[in-house]
Amino acid sequence: MIEILTVARPAPTVFDGTANTVAVVVLLLEFGMLRASLFGAQVRLYAAQSVAVSVLAGVVAVGRGVPELFILAALSLLLKAVIVPLVMMGQLRDSRAEIAGSGSLGVASEVIISILVAAFGFFAVGALGIHSEVLPAAALSLSMAVVLVSFVLMILRRDVISQAIGFFSLENGVSMASLVIAAGLPLILEVAFLFDLLVAVVVFGVLIRVQSDRTKSFSTVALDRLRG
Amino acid sequence: MLTLPLPVIQALQVATVVFASPGITGVISQVEARMQGRRGPRILQPYYDLAKLFRKESLAPLHSGPFFLLAPVLAFACYLTVPMLIPVLTTYALPLGNMGDILGGGIILAFASFMVATAAAETGDPYAQLGASRAKTFGAITEPVVLLVVFTVALVTSTDLPYVLAATVTSGPDQLVRPAHLLASAALFMVILYETGRIPIETHTGTIELGMIEEARPFEHSGPYYALLKWGSSAKQLIFYTLFLNVFAAPWGLASTRELGDVLFAIVALIAKAIVVGIVVSVIDNTFAKLRLFRITEFVSAAFLLAVLAIFTLYLGGG
């Protein structure tokens, strides 16, 4: 019988691996948003991403033994996976538009740009060498990649829904970073951040409404009057 | 308990793949039919089809060279070779099992596909040629994905022997949850959907000629040669499932000894796992729409993204 070589690369711990995997899912959903061409699909992807972030909060709560994070996970699930998508869906129902105009570039180039941008964020943060024993290193880089790809989304898409969703997912990326490197942040501050997001969502909603009432569409192409 | 000699087990590996594969295809079409509210063909139907085809006469188009008839045989030989290289039944490598690594297996599979395509090009039949050229075009873009998946494996295990990866995966839950592994598995799964000609790439029932890739190639073959091609593509499907299951996703239930009981159990386990994957594939088949031909690149680029991310995460923090 031939003996098997077991020279495996050392794997991260189960906690790190799980956290990283959830973080990867968040990033993949961000790419999904970049590609989604229906408003509804985009909102659903955002909801899924928020669920993933809440799951990450749960994972960190278990992995690090910070039970407060369960409360945070529940609250963020409620806010980001239920309330925000409902608000956005409400906006969509009132307007009849369904198809997001394509971005200023084709899907393929968008994805390639995003891969490059994400890789930059990934390795830039990796190169900084922010390490500690309790830190799943890849997750921080991944959250940076999420932030950067959400910028690409906001820059390349030309409709208010995608731009708003881009901002909300940017916030998801940041809260992922906070889960990874600042799990000890006092709950009251985390909740205050969430509350702030809620206010921002309301304001975005109002402005989207004003905009769509005015132009009868979600497109931002007409928003080019102010310049210089 | 009866202890089997190693060459016998190796022969059993090949035999399992070859003889179980039409059955797996049968199960999938049965499941699919049920999901669509039909009664569907019998599970053993593919065997009857093959038996019938072997009894029929075979014709070759005028002016087609000898390669046209040689290709199905050679391709089938390739499909007989690959199961020797991958862990179909055992956790340990069998005789001749280390003569090729994952890349080797990949090259043999690609060679088989190349010969089928070349034979199709011999015919002068527009649909067969369409299928052949498309298969090669999209094959060229799935190739990098496969390579990246292999690189991921190589980075994880510091070797590219499939047996070692399977052993690594079973070594503990930490190996299972690492993102690199999951991403590479997902990328491979997407490649499998492509390679086995499933939705969202093509409708494998062979009713829409314009969207065909895999199904169009054997249009001009008939009789035993056609049977070999059909059988070959069933075998290829099971090979890919085995690769996915026993190397990446679920390398459990393999025989770790040479006991007859263990080996038999491994055969049953493999078939059961393959059926589960088949069911998943048919669910996907029934829930998604076929992509337009030009959007297949997008599907492949999504798989590419997964594979690239797998490598990224490996470089940072050992993902």
Place this chain on the structure above:
Amino acid sequence: MSAVLICVFFLPFAMTLLSLVLPRRVTEMATIVVGVVTFVLAVTLMPSVTHGVVTAPFLRVDALSEIFLLATAFLYPVTAIYTIGYFARERSVIARDGADAIPQFRRYSRLFYVGFNAFAWSMICAPIVNGLALLWIAIEITTVVSALLVAIDRTEGATEAAWKYVLIASCGLGIGLLATIILYYAGSTVLGESYDLGLASMLRSAGELPAVPVQLAFGLAVIGYGTKVGLFPVHTWLPDAHSEAPTPISALLSGALLATSFYAILRYYQIAVGALGPAFPQNTLLIFGVLSLLLAALYLFAQRNIKRMLAYSSVEHMGILAIGVSFGAPIAFAGVLLHVLAHAAAKGTAFMGAGTMVHKFGTKEMSGMRGAIRALPFSGPIFLVAIFTLGALPPFGMFRSEFQIVSGGVASGHGVVGAVLLVLLSTAFLGLMIATTRVLFEPGTGAMLPASEPSYWMVVPTLIGVVALLVLGVHPPDTLVDLLTRGAAELTGASS
């Protein structure tokens, strides 16, 4: 003094709630009263913070925060007075359009006052809250509230400006949040897993923080909060929002909001200097400052819209603040802090004066405004004075502050930068002056209009601004000088 601090925190908040229910007339007056009381309370805090730190639960004021608090608390009542005049004008337009418009106007003014008070409250909160996380929250609230206020007119331009503003500023603040979190991570290596980012502990332990995360956090904070300050590559929302917002809001945005965001950068600066030494933070600010100043100086020549022109002038002055901090000399710090106060008064006055002219001529385009000095017997000259101030002519406050900044730069061996600063300042002043001279003195449309002020409610606040600028320039009260010295010492204390 804690009680005073708590009052400063709660008064504007209470006013926000009250303006939801009170009748409009009462709200107008009550807002002014609350504004004045807040300012007086803020002034009474001055002596105590000169000698130490005043704290209350979640609140903390030192000399640095006090200066930014003063700037906002000064503009709050002043713009509240102006708003009465602003609305008087609106009402006369409505009276012309018929009675249907009355309930609509009521709704509009209620919304406006709720937003106005909430905006002022959030800007007062930012400098007085204790901790970087709370600071971020306060600044985020300023963004969302002011975005609604920018959009309140619902014109095409206002909608566009508000959308750009809320999107760009929110993204900037997203980066600011990232900075906060990374700094939290840096702090957790010294202060333990769980702490509240309180300023006192952060400043105390700045020296022990790990360098790389602090560097990253500082860079991100400059970009993130810099978005709201209006620093160069991320200033693009600023001219739009300033020009499309109702005038009292423009004045608050420019005079108070930009400074408040700059306060956040100063806090990161203090920590970064403690952890990294002065070179990196100062060079970063220097680059952003010079680029902002350069951009603003050039764009000032190309402006046709009077409020846009003033907005670019704000970019210019924020650039001056950044450069002043980058010099790192105590006298330059004192100059920067004085500049914050002077800019609040001068830019507030200029915006209010410009708003009066916009009312008078019925257009924001400067090509439609001519001979304003004759048509507006008070606002015209006062606007001229405000522009002189922005150009740092003596005897006004900005002359003193910019003089201190430049001399601090020369004294600390940044002679070349000081010279560049002077050249750019003169260029910017030239741009402002050319446009202003045309608007005020060139004969034209103004000759057809009667020589009268639209409302004296709109003149009084600008007069207050000019008086304040004179006080700051000719003889600042001793307490204020002490406060500035102390504030400069706090900034320098970190760099030693």
